[in-house]
Amino acid sequence: MKVKIQFLLLSVSLMYFALLVTATLSNSAPLGADVHFHLDIAEVYSRGQNGMFSKTVFNVIGFPYPPIFHLLLTPSVWLNLEFAWTRTLQVFLGFGCYLSVIALMKSYANTKTATITALALLGSFGFTDGTIQARPQTLDMLLLPWALHFFLSNKNRNFGLATIVLAWNHGVAALSGVWTLLFCKLKQKNVKAFLATSLAVSPIILLTLIYLPNALSTWGGHTETTQEILIFSNPFYMIPVYSGASLIGWVFAFYGLFRWSRISDFSKALILSLFGLTVLIPLWADRFLQYASIPLCCLIGLYLSEHRRLFIVFVPLVALAFILNMANLWWITATGNWWTK
Numbered sequence: 001m002k003v004k005i006q007f008l009l010l011s012v013s014l015m016y017f018a019l020l021v022t023a024t025l026s027n028s029a030p031l032g033a034d035v036h037f038h039l040d041i042a043e044v045y046s047r048g049q050n051g052m053f054s055k056t057v058f059n060v061i062g063f064p065y066p067p068i069f070h071l072l073l074t075p076s077v078w079l080n081l082e083f084a085w086t087r088t089l090q091v092f093l094g095f096g097c098y099l100s101v102i103a104l105m106k107s108y109a110n111t112k113t114a115t116i117t118a119l120a121l122l123g124s125f126g127f128t129d130g131t132i133q134a135r136p137q138t139l140d141m142l143l144l145p146w147a148l149h150f151f152l153s154n155k156n157r158n159f160g161l162a163t164i165v166l167a168w169n170h171g172v173a174a175l176s177g178v179w180t181l182l183f184c185k186l187k188q189k190n191v192k193a194f195l196a197t198s199l200a201v202s203p204i205i206l207l208t209l210i211y212l213p214n215a216l217s218t219w220g221g222h223t224e225t226t227q228e229i230l231i232f233s234n235p236f237y238m239i240p241v242y243s244g245a246s247l248i249g250w251v252f253a254f255y256g257l258f259r260w261s262r263i264s265d266f267s268k269a270l271i272l273s274l275f276g277l278t279v280l281i282p283l284w285a286d287r288f289l290q291y292a293s294i295p296l297c298c299l300i301g302l303y304l305s306e307h308r309r310l311f312i313v314f315v316p317l318v319a320l321a322f323i324l325n326m327a328n329l330w331w332i333t334a335t336g337n338w339w340t341k
Contacts, residue, residue, distance in 0.1 A: 137290070
């Protein structure tokens with residue numbers, strides 16, 4: 001049985017990697033629209049200017065954009081290899097997001113749990129949509145499982161470093177998945193770790209507060225993306241469709257809240273991260289569903305692998321969501337319908 005589960009996990013993983021490679025090779029431009037904005041900012045840095053506070057940024061979003069991802073793109077501008085580099089990143093960052101979650105589950109659970117989690121992740125359009133593009137959020141979603149690992153293993157310096165990188169990569173959006181964990185360090189009397197990390201991310205928080213009115217005017221209308229429009233105009237259709245398998249995770253999140261004293265530290269960390277992310281809902285509801293897919297799918301893997309009755313009821317639903325999402329993504333790839341502008 002163990003060999004069969006390992007084979008299934010390997011097969012699912014190779015299928016997803018093949019999808020990412022095929023989707024990339026079948027399009028001469030990187031997937032999604034956001035990448036072009038980030039390349040414009042990288043071009044500002046390539047001229048030796050401050051892209052974080054540039055007109056390129058303020059004309060589009062009205063507030064400063066943290067620099068890490070754009071600095072990662074800057075050498076490709078110097079070499080005139082922007083599309084080649086971002087297309088490479090969308091494969092390895094996208095697959096890296098998937099692998100980092102699977103590694104987390106294998107470290108704190110087992111192969112069976114990791115396999116169920118893999119099916120849930122790839123059965124969530126929110127996860128695949130959120131990680132298949134070369135943009136700062138994809139780096140966030142790769143780092144979040146590592147931040148959870150460092151938190152659980154009490155590697156305070158590494159957890160602090162992961163938190164700092166998240167903040168300086170994507171601002172408070174990235175911090176939303178770890179801020180509850182950071183405050184747990186204060187509760188655990190790790191005051192030094194809390195203060196050092198808080199000090200390092202404080203410029204990002206202060207800038208967010210200063211430019212909050214601009215952020216509200218940019219993101220407050222719920223019209224930034226098609227999926228965000230549908231989430232607020234037709235939530236009973238869009239949220240289940242976009243969430244896919246990850247929607248099941250909410251059952252276990254609220255179950256864990258009601259049995260808080262009895263659940264594992266791993267489950268507690270996942271639930272804390274999940275509810276920390278809810279601060280994104282008013283401004284970035286679609287991105288919330290993308291980020292939230294990670295803790296939700298991990299909770300699905302944990303609870304379904306431990307309870308036979310739940311396994312029998314929910315695993316067929318997870319498997320169906322996986323089949324539908326993979327079929328949809330392969331169809332988009334085969335018909336050349338990826339959004340590249």
